[in-house]
Amino acid sequence: MARLFGTDGVRGLANGDLTVSLALDLAVSAAHVLTADAVASARRPIAVVGRDTRISGEFLQAAVAAGLASSGVDVIDLGVLPTPAVAHLTAALGADLGVVLSASHNPMPDNGIKFLARGGVKLDDAMEDAIEAGLGRETERPLGAGVGRITPYPTGVEEYVEHLAGTLAHRHDGLTVVVDCAQGAASVSGPLALARAGARVIAINHTPNGLDINAGCGSTHPEALQKAVLEHGADAGFAFDGDADRCLAVDHEGGLVDGDQVMGILALGLAEEGELAGDTLVATVMSNLGLLRAMESAGIQVAQTAVGDRYVLEEMRRGGYVLGGEQSGHIVLSRHATTGDGTLTALQVLDRMARTGRSLAALAEPVARFPQVLINVPDVDKHRTDDPELVAAIAAQGAELGNDGRILLRASGTEPVVRVMVEAPTLERAGSVAERLASVVRRRLAL
Incomplete structure (x- = not known):
């Protein structure tokens, strides 16, 4: 099964891949993983939650806030704020965790959930894996005065x-x-x-x-x-x-x-x-x-x-x-x-x-950009970039470029794509080398 967390949180089509139930479950699991220190010291956990302007952020933020509050976490609702502002306020307000509802530069139909640890820092792989492992796990739920409160925070922008x-x-x-x-x-x-x-x-x-x-x-x-x-x-x-x-x-x-x-x-x-x-x-x-x-x-x-x-x-x-x-x-x-x-x-x-x-x-002016060509080669086996013929082709083209250029070939982290990037003194030369290598990738790594 593919890992739920990508390079920047959990992202997908809002109300398609990223549903209310998933947002709720992620928040509940994150509450247990990221507030363990607060619970151990008998301190009431606090979370700050903010979002970007996507229409889907409204219902997803509501789901996240509900999941956190149902787990005994007091939620500070920041409303619409940039990701770095949420990170800053996570630290400034002494919160145990921060949550951002955003798909960054992606189109409007997408959305995402990014968690921040205490201090406003991004989670490491181990923390993300622990949150993912906790999805759907039955935990003790607080009752009465033990549930969290959700409070608007109107001064976040200022x-x-x-x-x-x-x-x-x-x-x-x-x-x-x-x-x-x-x-x-x-x-x-x-x-x-x-x-x-x-x-x-x-x-x-x-x-x-x-x-x-x-x-x-x-x-x-x-x-x-x-x-x-x-x-x-x-x-x-x-x-x-x-x-x-x-x-x-x-x-x-x-x-x-x-x-x-x-x-x-x-x-x-x-x-x-x-x-x-x-x-x-x-x-x-x-x-x-x-x-x-x-x-x-x-x-x-x-x-x-x-x-x-x-x-x-x-x-x-x-x-x-x-x-x-x-x-x-x-x-x-x-x-x-x-x-x-x-x-x-x-x-x-x-x-x-x-x-x-x-x-x-x-x-x-001191940073003069070399012309750069990037070709994404789809529908190939990205796990075989060590193919001997491909490696030899990269070495040959690299030797031809010498110190006047650079070649980078890497597998995509999220799709069956191999990316071929070439830099050279001219756009024509970069494009020519990139096309040659992309052709080798298509031929040798075809699915």
Whole structure:
């Protein structure tokens, strides 16, 4: 049987794969796993619960809150808030666990349930396995005054924005910024935080109706942001995803500044200020060769992990590092947050602009992106990527590219797909190598 938890919680089609009964059962099991310390010390357990703007989040949040309260947990209902805000408040309010109802950048019909442990940190595999193992298990249910209470918490946005303001070293007065909120969870907090820092803020896609989250907007569709930055003559633009744990940027010329370039900007800034722990940036194997080259030139090491923010976080905790992330714009600044935070990322980039007086385009210039081609090869046996002919083909193409490119072939973690990624000095060359390798994958690993 396939594992229920993926790389970022339990996700699926709301009311199809992810049902009320599953949400309820997950909450009951999570309550027993994550509140054991509170119960052992005879302390009333507390959980905070927040969601993004999807219409399905309303009934799923109700189911999660019911499951927690029926297990004797007092629930603080945060309403609509970004994932990083829920993580922050889990720690700030001393809660035993946090829950986020969100499918992040996925389309509106999907939803997901993400659990956070005490302190607002993501769960490790062992905790997730324990929650999954507890599904459907009969447990003693509290009665009378033993059941939990569900209490609204109307000040969550303001407290989160105040937290973000406390991370800044400079005012952003004089900067004009466009922010694309993806009709998602940061539709209120994102523009408010940027304005609080002094920027003139133009918000787009910030009036969600429950049905339009990520629909042609946000970090997965930055075209609207690029157009708006040019129309308003803005200094920069930032695009979040549905739960605002990602951030991509746009410079004043309308050029896209991806997660690798944002990480490069922040790493160079922290290193200059002597605040980049271990002179190390943590990134995944999908990060562009241009980032690796730029960091090498600056004397910054790059610790590379498997794809997925949880692996980035694990490496950051292991090495005590303060900056890590993914090309997608999921960037972790661990001195201020326990997870990726799109609004925090935007504020720190603006802080760098204010400190240096340089444009976003100039700050991003050291991280020159190599053309990258990614081909997903479906309907293949992803467990046979060690096929001798395929390995030999990769070695031959890699030798041909030499130091001027890079090849990454990996199996998808969620579907029968093998991903072939090639970077080279030109798009044509990257595409040619990728097509050749994809052809070998189709022929050798066909189901």
